[in-house]
Amino acid sequence: MPSAGDDPALIARWRAEFPITDRLIYLNSCSLTPLPVRGAAALEAYAKTWTELGGRAWYQHWVGLLDDLRGDFAGVLGADLDEIALEPAVSAALVSIASSFDYSKRNKVVVADIDFPTDGHTWLALERQGVQVEFVHSPDGVTVPLELFERAVDDRTALVCTGHVYYTSGYIQDVKALADICHRKGAALVVDAYQSIGAIPFDVHASDVDFLVGGTLKWLMGGPGMAFLYARRDRIAGSHPSAIGWWAMRDPFTFDVQHVDLAPNARRFEYGTPAVAAAYTSRAGIELLREIGIATVRSRHMLLSQRLVDGALAQGWNVGCVREAERRTPIVTLRHSDPARVVDALRVQGCIADYRPGLVRLSPHHFNTEAEMDRTLELLAPLRETVPV
Ligand SMILES: Cc1ncc(COP(=O)(O)O)c(C=O)c1O
DSSP: OOOGGGOHHHHHHHHHTOGGGGTOEEOBTTTOOOOOHHHHHHHHHHHHHHHHHTTHHIIIIIHHHHHHHHHHHHHHHTOOGGGEEEESOHHHHHHHHHTTOOTTTOOEEEEETTSOHHHHHHHHTTGGGTOEEEEEOOSSSSOOOHHHHHHHOOTTEEEEEEESBOTTTOBBOOHHHHHHHHHHTTOEEEEEOTTTBTTBOOOHHHHTOSEEEEESSSTTOOOSSOEEEEEOHHHHTTOOOSSOOGGGBSOGGGOOTTOOOBOSSGGGGOOSSOOHHHHHHHHHHHHHHHHHOHHHHHHHHHHHHHHHHHHHHHHTOOBOSOSSGGGBOSOEEEEOSOHHHHHHHHHHTTEEOEEETTEEEEBOOTTOOHHHHHHHHHHHGGGSOSSOO
16 A cells, blocks of 8 residues: 555645745755745744734633643653753753763763764863763764663763764664663763654654654754653653743742742743744644655655765765665765865755765655655765765
């Protein structure tokens, strides 16, 4: 039986949500997915409530909407509502988590050297409070074998903080196996899942991670200004984060300045007034994801990204991502000594890619087509360096 991912009418309908596809080949969704049509409509609805109701919009619409959004995140992760906090950014979520640990007995934090910078910065910033950060070094700049974590985690280790998917290689880390390693040694696992949630099926309870963070910029199609924090149920009651704000209180609307009475649920990791416009677009993006279905998104990602990888290999590119679609998300990286030049040359031809140091990065989403992958390969062919990097 054909899956939804093979139905041209459905693919066309989802593509029509992204008017940018009329003009450009957009291959930068692992940085920021463009605003879908329903996201724009959600912004209009937001403006209307704000314009017409002013502060009453909080009670008539926004407080409820924020709770609905917590529920959306819980649904995407397979979590329970009370395990979810809204955050302004993954960086802020990590700081709140970091502020909840006691480093007096265990002061070591393990991070991978191919992790997103904020995954290191959060803990490096605590060095003056005695935290020591140890980086495990990826042997190939693509993967981080579990044995490296196994070796690094010891009885001084408070936690491992690493990506579910690494942002330059698309490599999918086995976070369940990593959680087992951490827990066997008495450490916690904090996962940065920004690059995985919305791209691969995931059940946060089955993964057994202690904390997990992510946001809506990328595969969730909700844009900037909104992120989430998951805290495993047994991690909530005993946690006393110090990086918080009044929205972390049991009842913020008692306006009690003299006491900290933390919420009994994961909201205790929240800060202040959330970006409501981003909540509207986030809900729209997640609604679209639900309609398409994560299985279809995943199969489109595998199909499209593998076409790019195979084509680039055939042209002789030095591929910087995982080669097998099953082991990565649709992040395709190509090594080049001047990736900005390649990205510029693609842009002039109507193809939007991105770069990171030494890497051209192409990231299709469900709305891209095989024809676009072929056109991108045509454009890439003359841009390859003849002396491979
Ligand atoms: C893996 C990963 N973590 C974190 C971030 C950034 O998070 P934020 O800007 O919300 O702090 C990104 C990308 O922007 C990312 O790819």
